[in-house]
Amino acid sequence: MGRAPCCSKVGLHRGPWSPREDKLLVNYIQSHGEGNWKSLPKKAGKFGNTFRFSLFGFTGLLRCGKSCRLRWMNYLRPDIKRGNITPEEDDLIIRLHSLLGNRWSLIAGRLPGRTDNEIKNYWNCHLSKRLLNQGTDPNTRKKLSQQATNTRKNISDTSKTFSESPKIHLPKPIRVTKSSFPRNQSFELDNHQCNANTQAGGNPSSDYAYAADHGGENMRGFLADDLDNQFECESIVLVSEDDSSSLEKLYEEYLQILNQNDDDEMQLDTFAQSLLI
DNA sequence: AACAATGACAACCGCCGCAGT
DNA sequence: GACTGCGGCGGTTGTCATTGT
Structure with missing residues (x-):
C-alpha cells in the first residue's frame, strides 16, 4: 500500500511491445524459466545476442517486471491458444x-x-x-x-x-492479412510467421496463427532474419485433438x-x- | 474519399494476499 | 506483530482496425 507503481520509473518503455523486446523476454524465460519478474528486465537484456543493441547504448529490457509478466502470461506463453473462442x-x-x-x-x-x-x-x-x-x-x-x-x-x-x-x-481472429498489418511496417515478418504456421503442421486454412501486432515504428531496422522461426512456431498453438x-x-x-x-x-x-x- | 462510430484486445493501474524480514 | 516487496488479479483505458454513413 502506498507504494509507487512499478512502472513509474523514468526511462522505462511503455505501450506496445516491439519484436526485439518480445524476443529478449522469450529467450530469457526459455533459458531461466518464469519468475523473478522484478529482476528479469535487467537480466533479460544481457542474454543472447545483444551486441547490436548494445551499440545503441542499452542492453537491458527497458520494461518493468510487471509488464514483462503480463506480456508473457497474456501473449508470449507458448501454450496460449490464439483464435476464435469456440x-x-x-x-x-x-x-x-x-x-x-x-x-x-x-x-x-x-x-x-x-x-x-x-x-x-x-x-x-x-x-x-x-x-x-x-x-x-x-x-x-x-x-x-x-x-x-x-x-x-x-x-x-x-x-x-x-x-x-x-x-x-x-x-477478431488474427491480423495476418497484409492489409491489416500495422501501418509503416514491413510485411516480411508476417510471412515468416504464416510460413512457420504451415510448416509446423498446422492446418493452412486454420484461423489460428500467431500474429504479432507490434508497433510499426519499432519494427523498423529490425531484420526479420534475426528472428528464430522456431520461436515464432512455438507461439502458435493449434487446437490439437x-x-x-x-x-x-x-x-x-x-x-x-x-x-x-x-x-x-x-x-x-x-x-x-x-x-x- | 472522408469522417464518425464501433469493435477488438493489448496494456496499464491500483489493490490485495502472502512470504520474508 | 509490523513492515516491506513481489506476484497476481480484476477493472479500466488507450490504440488501432473495421464498419457504417
Missing part, C-alpha cells in the same frame, strides 16, 4: 461465470490455452452484451424484460438493443452437473468449491 468454450465461460463470477483467472484455468485477460475481454465485449440482448442480467442471470420500473430511457435503450444487431461477432478432447471432457463434466436436478445445489456448490482449489 461455441463450446463460449458456453463454458458463461456457465463458469455463473458459478464463479468475475474470477477470470479461475475461469481461464479451466479453459486450456486461454488467458484471463482474453476471457475478460471476451466477456465484456460479447457475452455480457449477448446476455443483455437475451434479456438476462449478465451478473445476476435474472430476466430483465419484466422489470416494470424501467425508465423511459431504459426502455428505449433495451428495445433498441433487442431490435438491432442480430449478428454475433466472434472475436488432445486439447479438444480435454475441453470436451470438461464441458461434458459441467453439462452433467448442470443438467442434473436444479435443486441439487449442494453438488453445484461442491463443484464450485473444487474450482477454487
Whole structure:
C-alpha cells in the first residue's frame, strides 16, 4: 500500500511491445524459466545476442517486471491458444461465470490455452452484451424484460438493443492479412510467421496463427532474419485433438452437473468449491 | 474519399494476499 | 506483530482496425 507503481520509473518503455523486446523476454524465460519478474528486465537484456543493441547504448529490457509478466502470461506463453473462442468454450465461460463470477483467472484455468485477460475481454465485449440482448442480467442471470420500473430511457435503450444487431461477432481472429498489418511496417515478418504456421503442421486454412501486432515504428531496422522461426512456431498453438478432447471432457463434466436436478445445489456448490482449489 | 462510430484486445493501474524480514 | 516487496488479479483505458454513413 502506498507504494509507487512499478512502472513509474523514468526511462522505462511503455505501450506496445516491439519484436526485439518480445524476443529478449522469450529467450530469457526459455533459458531461466518464469519468475523473478522484478529482476528479469535487467537480466533479460544481457542474454543472447545483444551486441547490436548494445551499440545503441542499452542492453537491458527497458520494461518493468510487471509488464514483462503480463506480456508473457497474456501473449508470449507458448501454450496460449490464439483464435476464435469456440461455441463450446463460449458456453463454458458463461456457465463458469455463473458459478464463479468475475474470477477470470479461475475461469481461464479451466479453459486450456486461454488467458484471463482474453476471457475478460471476451466477456465484456460479447457475452455480457449477448446476455443483455437475451434479456438476462449478465451478473445476476435474472430476466430483465419484466422489470416494470424501467425508465423511459431504459426502455428505449433495451428495445433498441433487442431490435438491432442480430449478428454475433466472434472475436477478431488474427491480423495476418497484409492489409491489416500495422501501418509503416514491413510485411516480411508476417510471412515468416504464416510460413512457420504451415510448416509446423498446422492446418493452412486454420484461423489460428500467431500474429504479432507490434508497433510499426519499432519494427523498423529490425531484420526479420534475426528472428528464430522456431520461436515464432512455438507461439502458435493449434487446437490439437488432445486439447479438444480435454475441453470436451470438461464441458461434458459441467453439462452433467448442470443438467442434473436444479435443486441439487449442494453438488453445484461442491463443484464450485473444487474450482477454487 | 472522408469522417464518425464501433469493435477488438493489448496494456496499464491500483489493490490485495502472502512470504520474508 | 509490523513492515516491506513481489506476484497476481480484476477493472479500466488507450490504440488501432473495421464498419457504417
